[in-house]
Amino acid sequence: MSIALLASNLVAAGTPASTTTTVAKNCTVAPGGTKVVGLCTSANSLHISVAYRSIAPMLILAIGALVLLAVSAVLPKRPRVGLYPALTSAIGGLALLAAVLQWFDGAAKAGTVEIGGQIFYDRFSVLLLILISIAVILSSLASDGYLRREGLDGVEAYVLMLMSATGAMLMAEAGGLIMLFLGLEIMSISLYVMAAFHRRRTQSGEAGLKYFILGSFSSALFLYGVALVYGATGSTQFTQIASYLAGNVPANTGVLLAGMALLIVGLGFKVAAVPFHFWTPDVYQGSPTPFTGFMAAVAKAAGFAGLLRVLTQALGTQQADWKPIVWLLAVLTLGVGAVMAIAQKDLKRMLAYSSISQAGYVLLGVQAATTQGSSAALFYLFTYTFIVIGTFAVVDVVQGKGEARTDLGAIRGLARRNPLLGAAMLVLLLAQAGVPFTSGFLAKFYVIQASVDQGQYYLAVIAMLAAAVAAFFYLRVGLLIYQAPDEAEAPVSTPGGGDGVFLAGLEPVPSLDGNVATAVLQAPPSGRIRVPGATALVIGVSVLFTIAAGVSSFAIDFAKAAYSLL
Amino acid sequence: MNAAYLIVALPLAGALILLFGGRRITDPVSGWLATAMAAGSFVATVVVWATLLGRPSSSRSVDKTIFTWMPVGTLHVSFGLTLDPLSILWSLFVTGVGTLITMYSIGYMRGDPSFSRFFFYLNAFIFSMVILVLADNYLFSFLGWEGVGFCSYGLVGFWFDRDSAAVAAKKAFVTNRVGDFGFMVALYLMFAHFGSFNYSVVLAPLAAGHATIATSTATFIAVMLVLGAVAKSAQIPLYMWLPDAMEGPTPVSALIHAATMVTAGVYLIARTAPIIHFSPDAQWIIASIGAGTCFLAATIACVQDDIKRVLAYSTISQIGYMFLAEGSGDYQAGIYHTVMHAFFKALLFLAAGAVIHALHDEQNMKRMGNLRKYLPITFPAFIVGFLALAAIPPFDGFWSKDEVLAAAWHKSPVLWAFGVAAAGLTAYYMSRQVRLVFWGKSRWETAAADHGAAGDTGHSAAGDTGHSVAGDTGHGSVGESGHGSGAPHEAPWTMTVPLVILAVASTFGWLLNADFGGLDFINKWLAPIFPSTVATPFTVSTDTKWVLGIVATAFSLTGLALGMGLWRKAVSRPALEPAFLAHAWYIDEGIAAAVSGPLARMATRFSFVVDATWVDGLVNGVARSAAGAGRQLRRVQTGYVRNYALAIGIGTVIVLFYVSVRAGS
Amino acid sequence: MTTTGIPLLNIIVFLPLAGAIVSMLIPASASKVWSRPVGLAFALAELGFVAYLVADFPGGKAGFEFVSSHSWIGQFGISWALGVDGISLFLVAMTSLLFPVAMFGPAWKGNARSFLGWMFLLEAACMGTFLSLDLFVFFIMFEITLVPGYFIVAGWGGARRNYAAMKFFIYTFAGSAFLFVAIIALVVLDAPHNGGHETFSLITLAKISSSLPHADQVLIFCGFAVAFAVKIPLVPFHTWLPDTYTEAPTSGSMILAGILFKLGAYGLLRLGLYLVPRGAADMGPLLLTLAAVGIVYGSVVTVMQKDLKRLVAYASIVDVAFIVLGFFAFSSQGVTGGVLEMVNHGLTTGAMFFLVGIVWEKKGTLRFSELGGLQKATPILASIFLVVVLAAVGLPGLNGFVGEFLVLVGTFVTHRWWAVVATSAVVTGAIYMLWAYQRVFHGPMVEPEPSGDEAESELTGVGGVAVATRTKAATKVTDMSWAQIAAVAPLLAGIVFLGVYPRLFLDRVTPSVNYLLAHVEQEAPNAHVPAVTTQHVTFNVPADQNVLVSPAKTASALRGDASPAGSGAKGGVG
Amino acid sequence: MSVPSAWYLVLAAVLFGMGATGLLIRRNVLIMFMCIELMLNAVNLTFVTFARLLNDIGGQVDVLFVLVVAAAEVVVGLAIIVALFRRRAAATADDIHILKG
Numbered sequence A: 001m002s003i004a005l006l007a008s009n010l011v012a013a014g015t016p017a018s019t020t021t022t023v024a025k026n027c028t029v030a031p032g033g034t035k036v037v038g039l040c041t042s043a044n045s046l047h048i049s050v051a052y053r054s055i056a057p058m059l060i061l062a063i064g065a066l067v068l069l070a071v072s073a074v075l076p077k078r079p080r081v082g083l084y085p086a087l088t089s090a091i092g093g094l095a096l097l098a099a100v101l102q103w104f105d106g107a108a109k110a111g112t113v114e115i116g117g118q119i120f121y122d123r124f125s126v127l128l129l130i131l132i133s134i135a136v137i138l139s140s141l142a143s144d145g146y147l148r149r150e151g152l153d154g155v156e157a158y159v160l161m162l163m164s165a166t167g168a169m170l171m172a173e174a175g176g177l178i179m180l181f182l183g184l185e186i187m188s189i190s191l192y193v194m195a196a197f198h199r200r201r202t203q204s205g206e207a208g209l210k211y212f213i214l215g216s217f218s219s220a221l222f223l224y225g226v227a228l229v230y231g232a233t234g235s236t237q238f239t240q241i242a243s244y245l246a247g248n249v250p251a252n253t254g255v256l257l258a259g260m261a262l263l264i265v266g267l268g269f270k271v272a273a274v275p276f277h278f279w280t281p282d283v284y285q286g287s288p289t290p291f292t293g294f295m296a297a298v299a300k301a302a303g304f305a306g307l308l309r310v311l312t313q314a315l316g317t318q319q320a321d322w323k324p325i326v327w328l329l330a331v332l333t334l335g336v337g338a339v340m341a342i343a344q345k346d347l348k349r350m351l352a353y354s355s356i357s358q359a360g361y362v363l364l365g366v367q368a369a370t371t372q373g374s375s376a377a378l379f380y381l382f383t384y385t386f387i388v389i390g391t392f393a394v395v396d397v398v399q400g401k402g403e404a405r406t407d408l409g410a411i412r413g414l415a416r417r418n419p420l421l422g423a424a425m426l427v428l429l430l431a432q433a434g435v436p437f438t439s440g441f442l443a444k445f446y447v448i449q450a451s452v453d454q455g456q457y458y459l460a461v462i463a464m465l466a467a468a469v470a471a472f473f474y475l476r477v478g479l480l481i482y483q484a485p486d487e488a489e490a491p492v493s494t495p496g497g498g499d500g501v502f503l504a505g506l507e508p509v510p511s512l513d514g515n516v517a518t519a520v521l522q523a524p525p526s527g528r529i530r531v532p533g534a535t536a537l538v539i540g541v542s543v544l545f546t547i548a549a550g551v552s553s554f555a556i557d558f559a560k561a562a563y564s565l566l
Numbered sequence B: 001m002n003a004a005y006l007i008v009a010l011p012l013a014g015a016l017i018l019l020f021g022g023r024r025i026t027d028p029v030s031g032w033l034a035t036a037m038a039a040g041s042f043v044a045t046v047v048v049w050a051t052l053l054g055r056p057s058s059s060r061s062v063d064k065t066i067f068t069w070m071p072v073g074t075l076h077v078s079f080g081l082t083l084d085p086l087s088i089l090w091s092l093f094v095t096g097v098g099t100l101i102t103m104y105s106i107g108y109m110r111g112d113p114s115f116s117r118f119f120f121y122l123n124a125f126i127f128s129m130v131i132l133v134l135a136d137n138y139l140f141s142f143l144g145w146e147g148v149g150f151c152s153y154g155l156v157g158f159w160f161d162r163d164s165a166a167v168a169a170k171k172a173f174v175t176n177r178v179g180d181f182g183f184m185v186a187l188y189l190m191f192a193h194f195g196s197f198n199y200s201v202v203l204a205p206l207a208a209g210h211a212t213i214a215t216s217t218a219t220f221i222a223v224m225l226v227l228g229a230v231a232k233s234a235q236i237p238l239y240m241w242l243p244d245a246m247e248g249p250t251p252v253s254a255l256i257h258a259a260t261m262v263t264a265g266v267y268l269i270a271r272t273a274p275i276i277h278f279s280p281d282a283q284w285i286i287a288s289i290g291a292g293t294c295f296l297a298a299t300i301a302c303v304q305d306d307i308k309r310v311l312a313y314s315t316i317s318q319i320g321y322m323f324l325a326e327g328s329g330d331y332q333a334g335i336y337h338t339v340m341h342a343f344f345k346a347l348l349f350l351a352a353g354a355v356i357h358a359l360h361d362e363q364n365m366k367r368m369g370n371l372r373k374y375l376p377i378t379f380p381a382f383i384v385g386f387l388a389l390a391a392i393p394p395f396d397g398f399w400s401k402d403e404v405l406a407a408a409w410h411k412s413p414v415l416w417a418f419g420v421a422a423a424g425l426t427a428y429y430m431s432r433q434v435r436l437v438f439w440g441k442s443r444w445e446t447a448a449a450d451h452g453a454a455g456d457t458g459h460s461a462a463g464d465t466g467h468s469v470a471g472d473t474g475h476g477s478v479g480e481s482g483h484g485s486g487a488p489h490e491a492p493w494t495m496t497v498p499l500v501i502l503a504v505a506s507t508f509g510w511l512l513n514a515d516f517g518g519l520d521f522i523n524k525w526l527a528p529i530f531p532s533t534v535a536t537p538f539t540v541s542t543d544t545k546w547v548l549g550i551v552a553t554a555f556s557l558t559g560l561a562l563g564m565g566l567w568r569k570a571v572s573r574p575a576l577e578p579a580f581l582a583h584a585w586y587i588d589e590g591i592a593a594a595v596s597g598p599l600a601r602m603a604t605r606f607s608f609v610v611d612a613t614w615v616d617g618l619v620n621g622v623a624r625s626a627a628g629a630g631r632q633l634r635r636v637q638t639g640y641v642r643n644y645a646l647a648i649g650i651g652t653v654i655v656l657f658y659v660s661v662r663a664g665s
Numbered sequence C: 001m002t003t004t005g006i007p008l009l010n011i012i013v014f015l016p017l018a019g020a021i022v023s024m025l026i027p028a029s030a031s032k033v034w035s036r037p038v039g040l041a042f043a044l045a046e047l048g049f050v051a052y053l054v055a056d057f058p059g060g061k062a063g064f065e066f067v068s069s070h071s072w073i074g075q076f077g078i079s080w081a082l083g084v085d086g087i088s089l090f091l092v093a094m095t096s097l098l099f100p101v102a103m104f105g106p107a108w109k110g111n112a113r114s115f116l117g118w119m120f121l122l123e124a125a126c127m128g129t130f131l132s133l134d135l136f137v138f139f140i141m142f143e144i145t146l147v148p149g150y151f152i153v154a155g156w157g158g159a160r161r162n163y164a165a166m167k168f169f170i171y172t173f174a175g176s177a178f179l180f181v182a183i184i185a186l187v188v189l190d191a192p193h194n195g196g197h198e199t200f201s202l203i204t205l206a207k208i209s210s211s212l213p214h215a216d217q218v219l220i221f222c223g224f225a226v227a228f229a230v231k232i233p234l235v236p237f238h239t240w241l242p243d244t245y246t247e248a249p250t251s252g253s254m255i256l257a258g259i260l261f262k263l264g265a266y267g268l269l270r271l272g273l274y275l276v277p278r279g280a281a282d283m284g285p286l287l288l289t290l291a292a293v294g295i296v297y298g299s300v301v302t303v304m305q306k307d308l309k310r311l312v313a314y315a316s317i318v319d320v321a322f323i324v325l326g327f328f329a330f331s332s333q334g335v336t337g338g339v340l341e342m343v344n345h346g347l348t349t350g351a352m353f354f355l356v357g358i359v360w361e362k363k364g365t366l367r368f369s370e371l372g373g374l375q376k377a378t379p380i381l382a383s384i385f386l387v388v389v390l391a392a393v394g395l396p397g398l399n400g401f402v403g404e405f406l407v408l409v410g411t412f413v414t415h416r417w418w419a420v421v422a423t424s425a426v427v428t429g430a431i432y433m434l435w436a437y438q439r440v441f442h443g444p445m446v447e448p449e450p451s452g453d454e455a456e457s458e459l460t461g462v463g464g465v466a467v468a469t470r471t472k473a474a475t476k477v478t479d480m481s482w483a484q485i486a487a488v489a490p491l492l493a494g495i496v497f498l499g500v501y502p503r504l505f506l507d508r509v510t511p512s513v514n515y516l517l518a519h520v521e522q523e524a525p526n527a528h529v530p531a532v533t534t535q536h537v538t539f540n541v542p543a544d545q546n547v548l549v550s551p552a553k554t555a556s557a558l559r560g561d562a563s564p565a566g567s568g569a570k571g572g573v574g
Numbered sequence D: 001m002s003v004p005s006a007w008y009l010v011l012a013a014v015l016f017g018m019g020a021t022g023l024l025i026r027r028n029v030l031i032m033f034m035c036i037e038l039m040l041n042a043v044n045l046t047f048v049t050f051a052r053l054l055n056d057i058g059g060q061v062d063v064l065f066v067l068v069v070a071a072a073e074v075v076v077g078l079a080i081i082v083a084l085f086r087r088r089a090a091a092t093a094d095d096i097h098i099l100k101g
Helices: A002-019 A022-026 A052-073 A083-103 A106-110 A125-148 A158-175 A177-193 A202-233 A238-247 A251-269 A281-287 A291-314 A315-341 A346-368 A371-401 A419-432 A439-453 A459-483 A531-553 A554-565 B001-025 B027-054 B084-109 B117-135 B138-156 B162-192 B216-233 B241-245 B250-259 B261-271 B280-301 B308-328 B333-360 B379-388 B396-411 B414-436 B443-449 B465-476 B495-510 B521-526 B542-567 B582-634 B642-665 C006-026 C027-058 C087-106 C114-132 C137-144 C145-155 C161-194 C202-211 C213-229 C241-247 C250-275 C277-303 C307-327 C332-363 C379-393 C401-412 C414-421 C423-439 C455-462 C463-469 C482-500 C503-523 C550-557 D005-025 D028-053 D055-084
Strands: A113-114 A117-121 B062-072 B075-083 C064-075 C076-086
Touching: A022 B241, A022 C241, A052 A106, A052 A117, A052 A125, A052 A158, A052 B162, A083 A125, A083 B075, A083 C137, A106 A113, A106 A125, A113 B162, A113 B261, A117 A125, A117 A158, A117 B117, A125 A158, A125 A291, A125 A371, A125 A531, A125 A554, A125 C550, A158 A177, A158 A291, A177 A202, A177 A251, A177 A291, A177 B084, A177 C114, A177 C332, A177 D055, A202 A238, A202 A281, A202 B642, A202 C482, A202 D028, A202 D055, A238 A291, A238 C087, A251 B642, A281 A291, A281 A346, A281 B333, A291 A315, A291 A346, A291 A371, A315 A346, A315 A459, A315 B582, A315 B642, A346 A371, A346 A439, A346 A459, A371 A419, A371 A439, A419 A439, A419 D028, A439 A531, A439 A554, A439 C137, A439 C161, A459 D055, A531 A554, A531 B642, A554 B250, A554 C277, B001 B027, B001 B062, B001 B075, B001 B117, B027 B084, B027 B162, B062 B138, B062 C332, B062 C401, B062 C503, B075 B084, B075 B138, B075 C401, B084 B117, B084 B495, B084 B521, B084 C076, B084 C161, B084 C277, B117 B250, B117 B261, B138 B162, B138 B216, B138 B241, B138 B250, B138 B261, B138 C027, B138 C401, B162 B216, B162 B241, B162 B465, B162 C423, B216 B261, B241 B250, B241 C087, B250 B261, B250 B308, B250 B333, B250 C137, B261 B308, B261 B333, B280 B308, B280 B396, B280 B414, B280 B582, B280 C076, B308 B333, B308 B396, B308 B414, B308 C161, B333 B379, B333 B495, B333 B521, B333 B582, B333 C064, B379 B396, B379 B414, B379 B495, B396 B414, B396 B495, B396 B542, B414 B542, B465 C076, B495 C250, B521 C423, B582 C161, B582 C277, B642 D005, C006 C027, C006 C064, C006 C076, C006 C087, C027 C087, C027 C114, C076 C087, C076 C114, C076 C137, C087 C250, C087 C332, C087 C482, C087 C503, C114 C137, C114 C250, C114 C414, C137 C145, C137 C161, C137 C202, C137 C250, C137 C379, C145 C161, C145 C250, C161 C202, C161 C213, C161 C241, C161 C250, C202 C250, C202 C503, C213 C250, C241 C250, C250 C277, C250 C307, C250 C332, C250 C503, C277 C414, C277 C423, C277 C503, C307 C414, C332 C379, C332 C401, C332 C482, C332 C503, C379 C401, C379 C423, C379 C482, C401 C414, C401 C482, C414 C423, D028 D055
Parallel strands: none
Antiparallel strands: A113 A117, B062 B075, C064 C076
């Protein structure tokens, strides 16, 4: 029986590793010179020092969540308008402050492993902490208007958001697979609830349930991967896995690779890589819109943080094994995301597919498996956070009460109904399309550069062609924004008969007898759109950042600095 | 010598003034301005000619560079003039005849709403033509070459609201462009071989015997240039545009399509003689084209009913003689015939114009007749032109054609036979024309009644709106007697004076190059251009010449007698007017059918099938397949959780399978 | 290198940007009054700066002038580097000339603020592309042109504008994918030869590009070529063009055809030939063939078009094929001619689309079947149109001929049969252009059907003017207005001037071209560049007219030796 | 007779596979949910086995983490299921497919 043989081989292989002394094993210096702080400081005792500063943002968020709950308990049933979002963003702001301070911390700059090896404290983590803090601030502000409009206001949403962010931070800082799993679950469980948060909308419940079932399934797969990697290498901590693999050739690579594969699947699910992406459109569409933005930003960032840690740090020696897998995932993700987005008629769903496609570019950075690639991926995530939260904030404003109008027709004539909002949406869309002078372009440039640097010309070309396909649906929306709200599509007739193609989804659907039905998009509601102040702020900040990071190189340098040591 | 600049500058100035002045320069003023400019140009040419005459024959060539046009790397082209016997000779008759015709036009075009536009084109034409002949390099000459083409386009299509005129103008231009193709290719080869277009670089060493050129290169350059010449001079196979070009006002036909522009090809070949000298093949090609054309066009001319189309085919035929002479190596004879032809053909056209004018734009000879009684000046003038063209001694045509035929005989009796046959035909069709127009009954009286309704054959575009308006207002004296029903009357003096001058020239012009008494001025004048290294000298014995001359004259007289006899009373002789000749051997119509039929269909197919469906279809197909893929993939997204989980499961299995393969290997 | 006190090139790039911002900032209420004057002021100021640049540009120099460089994204060696040489000088000049004409010449309706804003943005991007000395800057400028282009077509275009705009954007965007990857690949592969530092600097890359393996050069060149072939566009990548040009508003067509085309052609020269000469030399015959095929195919397809604007659009395909033909002839005349053709085509096609727009205003239709006899009612329009048509056809004395002839003669020197095939365009070009002219202006006046046509003219029309023309059928057709004549006059002046005295242009372009070719010759032995600088020709030139100055100068500048002066024998024939 | 440790691993794998299969084929949400629990516990078994094999306490500790997480998942998951199916008679996963395409 092959499995039995496999297992026995494994035991034989694993034994030598476990015979080394615990202390020696735990104190192995990780590749790259990262010193393992914590266990080694007191070799003979089980005393583990807790470097609180390394987990300060996380703590702030977690404690903040609890405080928020407590505060809500003592406050009257209907507190002052805007209190909770204000508090939440304040907590996020504190976390951001802490994270920024961490950035300048020497330990973080040098890169250390804290708290018994469970926490990775380096600028890579810190950058993600900053990102997540920002996402919290922006999302909480963007949610305010939505929640009040939908009559869902209360403290719960904010607490969930903070808890979810806490989990994401844990993922970002995780020093080992177990911490990664823990963070993943903390984040995900909160997100499940957030997805299902709109009690009166059936779609919201459906989104929550689907997310929950599939998420749990992928978590189980991920966890099994953790167990297998643990079995093959004797540890769940990244540094130790890496040092073990650097020093030994695993006798049974099968277990290791199977574990690796499952880890990729689990994390691939979180980042919505094709073919593990099926939940994404349904969940993004069903979830309350501002939460969708949060989800797209934070879950994706945390998922990629995990993927980068696992693949490039823990399993860096197995590059040859996982690179082709990621290559294929990247191609599929880019292609399927872009192609399916074309066929969508719902704005949120289209953006969901678009976010799938965007994940493909980050996978390009992962696939490069270099410092440059990783920092490119980070930069991509960083810019995408602003873009996606801003975009969904606009969608939120446009869709109206009860998420009545999320179809493409709703956005038609946006520029007439609110010029600034239209312009903002245009910038955000162009950024996602990767047009120069937006952060989206530099992000694409960076990942493509990293990819080409590794000789992946074809991957790079495929990615850029996917961008061209993707440009179609971004532009289509951009065009709708600038159309008159009541503008009718001209009847389509050409000698070549190819007209409909470039208007796919927008155009009347050709019926079987070849005649073109003139039924087009529903007209949007008329009248000027009013944007709640907080949401306007979010959109404004997103747009400004998108342009600023596209014109100046500061954000790239920032991302580069985050990864310079690894 | 600086007067040379004036030759060019005056017509240019005239053209610019008329262009920008537009309609503010009114009716007669613009005409007189243009005439003055043309005359000034003529005077300047005479001055230059006199200056050159004062020099020894070996130094009668002066180059004057105006400024650099295209300096790129080794390519260096200037705007520059070359003043040598050949260019000045051409310039003389271009500006001279041009002046007369411009003057004639003042009367002819009177009252036309676009009066000044007409004279703009005339001056621009003279400018272009002198550039063509005076340029010191092929490329600058090409500028003039194209310039005359443009003016021809503008003048043929002068009455643009007639569709036939517009089509004819376009046809003329496009056909000439086919020739330009050859001209340009010759230029490339010239640059590749000589590194220059300057006559002084390309031709002078060859002419001086300092350099030689490979036969193949010479043949290629020559043949390509001849293609250009053939188009411009309306020779086989590109002659079809010229008859249609008769849509233009008659002075235009006289100036451009008879006397000057169409001889540009003759000039080009004469200029290129040093190269052609190295290619016997090219010489044969030129001679054959000439012989073939002069015969073919003459046959067609025999049956045309339109007064101007007869003359047009006659022009084609006569230029054929010039080509024949040049191909036979006797450039002087060709040029001699060119000059003589300029006189008598301009005369014929102007006289024909006066006839048309008198009959209110009637061009169909079958609706004319008996006009000798009404047109006391035009009639004798026409007769002089007729006799000159028919090569009846002692008029111009006899002498020059004699020279041409002598050269042809020396080249090959076959060529000569074609020439002689054509001479007979020429006399015949011209007699027919004279008979139909000036003798017989006054058919125009009845014709006027059903004016325009009668079944015209061919393209005789009788009085369409544009022209008849012009004609009527131009004739105040006639106009009062009703629309086109007044008696024919003689033209105003501005029109008759040129007729008289040209008639005199057609009678005595031959003295410019008489074969005897040391009167061969043209031969002597051109001698430095065609030394023995350019055109191998040959002589035809005097006896032979006598015999040849007598035979040719006999042919001419026979033709004349036949024509005069057969068409004394008759208006229509179906046996002598076979359809295939009336349709010009169906060549033109065949080409037109091919172009508008299969070729147009093919182009249409390319435009609307190949490009729209295939090439663009591919692009749209890619887009469509992307969109289609999206639509198909949407079906996978069923909304059922278990399907999603299954997808994740399958993905996982595939990844696991992949790693197991890797682990196994 | 010339440096002046003021950052001239930066001003030229950023002034239109400022114009865009100012245009957009004008409040809607004041837009009616202020948009056009303010826009015109900016456009003229830009023109003034460019005129200063042209005037100040030293003739006979090959290198980049007015260079300004600032580090931008240091870690990739990206800098904001601008410079101008003979090749880009006149493209910049043409851009600055064509934009005001396009902005204020044709009639357009709708939001003046955003229209002018997009136009200025486009101008800034075009300037940036032509002036950039950094591949990254080049790319982003090249790419950003799509956005204003897209919105101008989609916002102010004809009935099928959405389709056309989208196709334009996606097609060229997809082409850029290859350009992007090729640029990055070039930079990455060149980095080891630059001391391990990546750099996007055009000049540096050109210096070290010879170290690149041959095969890499070919691949990179292919990447460039695909992108530029789409942009130019070369057959068979051209099908976005007719749709886009036909649907675009008049101003948009002018700019798209006049300038955006040139970005691709310019890129082919600046990136293709300059950076990867060996790749260019290898792929040269292919591009030559594509160009020749494009000339023939384009001509055939153009002839039967039924719509004037579409015909002009297709004719552009033929014209730009000449540009490519010239570039890949690798001869001084060919490349110079190609550069001149770029400028020519900008002037000619710009003017042509402008006039087509006027025809549309007069008649409300552009279908040949509904046009005719316009010359009677609009003689000035007809005359100007004729001049432009003749320039397009290549009548000597107008600009089209000089460029076309140089291209062809230059091509003949190196690839004779391609030149011969391409020369067929002199015939076909005359056919379709004159036939079009005839059908529009000649013949009896065609009156549009009074009924049924109104609805249709709305659909086929050029954007904003749809309403204005509905009544045109009934009223008398008038000739061009003085404002329109004034708008087209500069283009006509350019057409005539470049036809008669192209030397002003050639003297500044040729040194740069020769420098480029010398670079190609040195780096790519497979290019077979003919001796661009040797003088094997003698000229019959009077001693006082030293017309040989410029080539001789070039020769000595390049080779460092004295070139034999023209020692032609005086006298000529006889 | 001691059971070879490999057998534990195989058992765990089988259990995991059963759980996964169950998730894929069952439509009752609660049973699907149980299948996930089964999978998690199969992983726990794997952890323990490896911990024993490697003589490492870490794996056993990890099991505790997993248990806690699983418990949290149960709470949240049930809450969502209850909320969603409160107004429905049946509780199959196939009943929810508004969102698709």
